[in-house]
Amino acid sequence: MSAETSQPVKRGPEQRVTRQRLAVGRTLDELDDFISTQELHRLLHERGNSISLATTYRILQSMAEDNQVDVLRNGEGEALYRRCAVEHHHHHLVCRSCGKAVEVEAPAVEAWAAGLGAQYGFTDVAHTVEIFGLCPECSRS
Numbered sequence: 001m002s003a004e005t006s007q008p009v010k011r012g013p014e015q016r017v018t019r020q021r022l023a024v025g026r027t028l029d030e031l032d033d034f035i036s037t038q039e040l041h042r043l044l045h046e047r048g049n050s051i052s053l054a055t056t057y058r059i060l061q062s063m064a065e066d067n068q069v070d071v072l073r074n075g076e077g078e079a080l081y082r083r084c085a086v087e088h089h090h091h092h093l094v095c096r097s098c099g100k101a102v103e104v105e106a107p108a109v110e111a112w113a114a115g116l117g118a119q120y121g122f123t124d125v126a127h128t129v130e131i132f133g134l135c136p137e138c139s140r141s
Contacts, residue, residue, distance in 0.1 A: 023049040024059045025068075033099050034072060034080035072101075072130045091128075095135035104131075 023044055028035075035043070041056045060081050063069045070084045072092055084090070084103060091109065093102045109129050117125030 020051045020055055021059050023051060024056065028069060028083045034082040034101055036078055036080055093131045095138055096132045097134055097138035100135045
């Protein structure tokens, strides 16, 4: 609380702990794979949570900005979200067929990105790497 205003201090527009934000967080905690905003919205409604699609988008964007969820883009460019077990920088190997994702560390990618940045005089280099393929189960099908 701020001493001057007696109001909670917020970092962003979705930083308040709302009923909707808690519902989104609980639902993401129960999922293993990445999910689109529209699928998450549908799931929330099936579970009796009253939340608009626009609010679902805003909450997910806020959670992504705060590194509470990972975001990747599917083949159509749609953003997919998931809570991650790993709290440091990592990448994902994602099945193109079923959407199963595996969190992977890739030191060679980290070294390549840092070296590429240094080669061109860039500093504070960041990157996102998404690797797509078929998981063992889908490969057998």
